[in-house]
Amino acid sequence: MSTQAPHLTAAQEHSLRDIFPGDSLLLAPEQTLIFATDAGRRMGTPLAVVRPRTEAQVVELLRLAQLEHLPIYARGRASNQVGACVPAKPGIVVSLLHMNRILDIADDDFVAEVEPGVVTADLQRAVEARGLFYPPDPASIDISTIGGNVATCAGGMRALKYGVTREYVLGLTAVLPGGKVLRTGGRCHKNVVGLDLTRLFVGSEGTLGIVTRIALKLLPLPQATATLLAGFGSMEAAMHGVRRIFRAGILPVALEFLSPEVLDCVARRQTPPWPDSVRGALLIRLDGSRESLPLEIRRMHDALHTTGDTSAGAPGNEPPVWSAHGVGHDEEEPLWAMRRGISPSTYLVRPNKIGEDVAVPRGRLLDALTGIRAIADAHDLPILTYGHVGDGNIHVNIMYDGADPAEVTRADAATVEVMRLVRSMDGTLSGEHGVGMAKTEFLHLQLSPLETELMRQVKHSFDPLGIMNPDKAY
Amino acid sequence: MSTDTTPKSTDSTNGDTQVDPPDQPRACLLCGQCTAVCPAFLTTGQEELSPRAKHLVFAALRDEPGRLGLKPARELADRCLSCGRCAAICPQGLSVPQALAALRAKHPNWQQWLWKQWIEHGRLLWPALAQMTRVVPGAVVPEGVQHMLRSAAAMLPPPPPAPWIVADRTAPDTLRDDPDATQAATRGDAARPPAMLFAGCTARRIRPRWQDTARALLRWLGHPAPAQGNEHDFTCCGSTLEHAGIPDAAATARARNLDAWRAAGRPLLVTFCATCHHGLAEYPGHADLDWQDGEREAWAAALRPLSTLWNGAVFRVTDDAPAQPEASAPAPVRYHQPCHRKGTDPDAVWLRALLGSRMRAPGGVNCCGMGGVLQLAAPDLSRTVADACWNGLLPERATTKADTTPPTSPTPPVTTEITVLTGCSGCTLQLAATAPAGVRVFHWLDVVGLPQS
Numbered sequence: 017m018s019t020q021a022p023h024l025t026a027a028q029e030h031s032l033r034d035i036f037p038g039d040s041l042l043l044a045p046e047q048t049l050i051f052a053t054d055a056g057r058r059m060g061t062p063l064a065v066v067r068p069r070t071e072a073q074v075v076e077l078l079r080l081a082q083l084e085h086l087p088i089y090a091r092g093r094a095s096n097q098v099g100a101c102v103p104a105k106p107g108i109v110v111s112l113l114h115m116n117r118i119l120d121i122a123d124d125d126f127v128a129e130v131e132p133g134v135v136t137a138d139l140q141r142a143v144e145a146r147g148l149f150y151p152p153d154p155a156s157i158d159i160s161t162i163g164g165n166v167a168t169c170a171g172g173m174r175a176l177k178y179g180v181t182r183e184y185v186l187g188l189t190a191v192l193p194g195g196k197v198l199r200t201g202g203r204c205h206k207n208v209v210g211l212d213l214t215r216l217f218v219g220s221e222g223t224l225g226i227v228t229r230i231a232l233k234l235l236p237l238p239q240a241t242a243t244l245l246a247g248f249g250s251m252e253a254a255m256h257g258v259r260r261i262f263r264a265g266i267l268p269v270a271l272e273f274l275s276p277e278v279l280d281c282v283a284r285r286q287t288p289p290w291p292d293s294v295r296g297a298l299l300i301r302l303d304g305s306r307e308s309l310p311l312e313i314r315r316m317h318d319a320l321h322t323t324g325d326t327s328a329g330a331p332g333n334e335p336p337v338w339s340a341h342g343v344g345h346d347e348e349e350p351l352w353a354m355r356r357g358i359s360p361s362t363y364l365v366r367p368n369k370i371g372e373d374v375a376v377p378r379g380r381l382l383d384a385l386t387g388i389r390a391i392a393d394a395h396d397l398p399i400l401t402y403g404h405v406g407d408g409n410i411h412v413n414i415m416y417d418g419a420d421p422a423e424v425t426r427a428d429a430a431t432v433e434v435m436r437l438v439r440s441m442d443g444t445l446s447g448e449h450g451v452g453m454a455k456t457e458f459l460h461l462q463l464s465p466l467e468t469e470l471m472r473q474v475k476h477s478f479d480p481l482g483i484m485n486p487d488k489a490y
Numbered sequence: 491m492s493t494d495t496t497p498k499s500t501d502s503t504n505g506d507t508q509v510d511p512p513d514q515p516r517a518c519l520l521c522g523q524c525t526a527v528c529p530a531f532l533t534t535g536q537e538e539l540s541p542r543a544k545h546l547v548f549a550a551l552r553d554e555p556g557r558l559g560l561k562p563a564r565e566l567a568d569r570c571l572s573c574g575r576c577a578a579i580c581p582q583g584l585s586v587p588q589a590l591a592a593l594r595a596k597h598p599n600w601q602q603w604l605w606k607q608w609i610e611h612g613r614l615l616w617p618a619l620a621q622m623t624r625v626v627p628g629a630v631v632p633e634g635v636q637h638m639l640r641s642a643a644a645m646l647p648p649p650p651p652a653p654w655i656v657a658d659r660t661a662p663d664t665l666r667d668d669p670d671a672t673q674a675a676t677r678g679d680a681a682r683p684p685a686m687l688f689a690g691c692t693a694r695r696i697r698p699r700w701q702d703t704a705r706a707l708l709r710w711l712g713h714p715a716p717a718q719g720n721e722h723d724f725t726c727c728g729s730t731l732e733h734a735g736i737p738d739a740a741a742t743a744r745a746r747n748l749d750a751w752r753a754a755g756r757p758l759l760v761t762f763c764a765t766c767h768h769g770l771a772e773y774p775g776h777a778d779l780d781w782q783d784g785e786r787e788a789w790a791a792a793l794r795p796l797s798t799l800w801n802g803a804v805f806r807v808t809d810d811a812p813a814q815p816e817a818s819a820p821a822p823v824r825y826h827q828p829c830h831r832k833g834t835d836p837d838a839v840w841l842r843a844l845l846g847s848r849m850r851a852p853g854g855v856n857c858c859g860m861g862g863v864l865q866l867a868a869p870d871l872s873r874t875v876a877d878a879c880w881n882g883l884l885p886e887r888a889t890t891k892a893d894t895t896p897p898t899s900p901t902p903p904v905t906t907e908i909t910v911l912t913g914c915s916g917c918t919l920q921l922a923a924t925a926p927a928g929v930r931v932f933h934w935l936d937v938v939g940l941p942q943s
Contacts, residue, residue, distance in 0.1 A: 039536070042538065044559075044562055045557070045558055045559075046538075046547060046558045046559060046562045046563045046566050047538045047562075047566060048538070049538075049543065049546050049547055049550060049558070050537055050538055050540065050542065050543035050546050050547075051537065051538075053520060053546070054520065055519070055520050055521050055522055056520075057519070057520050065538075067535070067536075093522055093525050093537075094522065094537070095521070095522040095525075111535075111537055113535040113536075113537065114535050116535065133535070156522070158526040159522045159523060159525050159526045359581070360581035363581070363582075367517075
């Protein structure tokens with residue numbers, strides 16, 4: 017980062033001090049350093065960091081920012097991996113962690129109203145204590161905030177049955193550049209009046225305004241959950257297993273896939289329960305009543321083992337070679353611990369990774385996984401695939417050694433090929449991580465010129481000077 | 491990006507005895523996992539205090555000299571409670587306390603000097619500080635010093651409560667359920683393996699009662715003292731000295747402790763303080779110790795929390811003894827889990843089994859705010875963290891959300907007398923120093939009694 021970065025004028029600094037007293041304004045480089053970056057590890061230039069506690073402070077800030085043409089970067093816990101929080105152009109970072117109140121949990125409306133800095137897991141605990149349920153569960157659930165989840169339209173493992181964040185945002189308050197306050201949507205679970213400005217904010221990556229209050233839909237909390245871990249003799253057999261589950265009329269809460277490379281990776285950190293013959297696995301969660309779940313597990317088991325006439329079917333259409341299951345949290349936990357162990361264990365393969373989260377139509381999963389494996393072979397790089405196959409979303413970790421220039425070049429080339437492969441299957445560049453700074457160079461593979469132009473016009477309507485998280489997302 | 495040369499913990503209570511090469515460099519991935527557990531961050535909502543922010547500052551100091559001011563960078567980094575929770579959750583095994591220790595070691599100043607005095611000359615200083623609290627008018631003492639004085643006041647032993655957890659007379663019969671005893675019986679030995687008590691600085695200097703009770707329990711359980719060696723040869727476990735940035739003194743302390751254990755024939759090494767245990771559990775990762783073949787593993791296996799040496803049937807609660815009403819167990823009991831008790835806390839498991847629903851323990855991150863050298867570097871943060879901890883322990887008095895809003899008013903009193911138990915010397919002192927009126931804080935050894943005969 018350059019030490020010649022521009023600074024705030026004395027007048028700008030004075031105005032900020034008026035709005036943000038004491039330690040709610042940070043200017044010292046030691047204090048602002050972390051606000052230059054996020055989990056994507058790109059660096060930007062925070063001219064200042066502010067920590068509003070009230071909507072009124074955000075209004076004053078965006079009035080000033082508009083007047084002074086100061087770029088604005090909203091930030092929760094900054095756990096996104098695509099640079100969505102990075103102040104790429106020198107500007108003001110707005111940490112929303114002090115706006116972290118759960119304002120209301122309305123049992124009869126099945127609605128929670130929260131400020132953006134509430135940690136998602138905290139909200140879930142609060143509503144579950146009252147028999148209510150907020151389903152979105154991104155992997156970062158213990159560290160990421162509702163505001164960040166809304167900005168990125170966070171998904172998670174339960175998205176298969178319950179959908180992503182978008183499905184749960186009923187209304188919100190957003191402060192727009194210039195200080196106007198937009199209140200849109202409400203507490204109604206249905207609402208078709210006018211264009212859906214509420215959900216326009218969901219996944220907008222902070223490019224339209226700063227969300228200060230969010231109304232979220234809640235569901236009744238399912239009584240219990242159960243988990244089945246099924247090990248197959250091959251990746252192909254696992255993918256056929258996915259097909260059989262849906263054809264049997266079962267919609268699991270979560271359906272996660274672990275490729276053979278990922279199973280090997282997990283086995284390097286912990287002794288796995290599965291035998292060596294397992295070369296692909298599905299981790300499946302169901303929910304329902306305590307009485308029905310053992311029956312549902314049986315139904316799932318039958319679906320996985322009913323392969324029909326394998327000699328006449330597709331190659332690899334074989335039942336699991338091993339399985340384990342658990343009903344209730346204590347029995348399920350060891351199975352999900354395996355899943356959580358994946359991400360940290362990837363670095364045992366190579367010290368660096370490019371992590372993509374592409375998605376393809378569900379019917380193209382096996383083609384996509386096979387194609388990605390071919391790309392790995394062609395570039396002589398380990399590419400680990402796992403993730404939410406139930407909704408066609410695959411985490412693709414291209415592992416490389418950053419100290420080896422040849423591997424860096426091959427990893428970059430492999431990334432482009434993965435993107436092109438996915439697009440050739442009518443897939444999407446990102447199922448849940450978003451675009452941020454990381455994927456803007458690939459946007460032309462997916463968005464038409466007309467789409468891009470319309471998106472820019474929409475942004476212009478909210479943010480005519482382009483100060484909200486500029487040059488990101490679309 | 492940051493690198494770290496931290497040896498991985500070998501805490502035997504976690505079942506984790508892996509020892510990483512101490513020279514393996516690691517980089518902070520900025521993943522943010524640490525933001526879920528860091529008390530300094532969680533209680534303030536200030537991201538610049540998060541472990542990943544500090545690793546980024548350390549990396550900038552190392553890789554881009556001159557970019558950041560050393561003094562402000564150190565002041566920022568110093569706002570760390572040394573709890574080690576970040577190291578336990580970090581996928582790269584990075585530890586802010588360890589990195590900070592290295593930074594402090596390079597740039598010592600008066601705070602570390604003072605802390606060193608406090609630790610090394612504690613026998614003299616602590617009673618003196620405690621005495622001062624009786625004679626210095628609070629109004630003329632600066633706030634930072636006032637906090638130290640309150641801490642010192644907590645160091646005076648409180649009136650001993652009548653023990654209400656009593657070792658049962660039938661205990662020897664239950665020994666057969668214990669694997670050690672079974673093994674001893676199989677060998678034809680009458681007794682359990684010899685055990686040495688590592689009492690730690692606090693117990694040795696200002697809470698001798700804990701030490702006496704723990705020794706008596708070990709005898710009663712059938713663990714003889716080793717035939718040779720002497721518990722008095724043990725000194726500070728070294729972790730507080732290490733984190734305060736005095737690595738030479740810490741290394742000397744570790745070497746002395748290893749020698750004392752070795753001289754005693756490598757017996758069981760029994761602790762009752764979570765922080766001491768954590769410090770001792772890190773020994774196998776220290777290459778500066780002159781380990782003999784297989785000795786690291788033997789150390790890890792010998793290190794045992796006292797409460798893992800019995801099972802729940804050995805003790806009973808005395809509230810069914812109407813002849814001694816003063817010895818009845820208090821109705822509301824809260825348990826504070828020390829940060830340094832990572833994974834399953836054996837003290838909590840035992841007490842929960844014994845006390846059942848009358849004992850409650852808050853979930854999530856609840857740090858007492860002791861923080862070692864933080865007491866001297868940032869007493870305001872120590873107090874903020876302590877208040878958040880009390881909100882967790884006493885939800886009935888929590889009016890603000892602990893996650894970000896620092897309380898601005900003094901801790902309000904509670905209406906029913908509540909007893910807080912914990913299993914760490916430092917936590918006991920810190921909680922006692924910050925407790926609201928109506929709350930009594932004890933190490934669980936304070937309330938344990940032995941049969942009279």
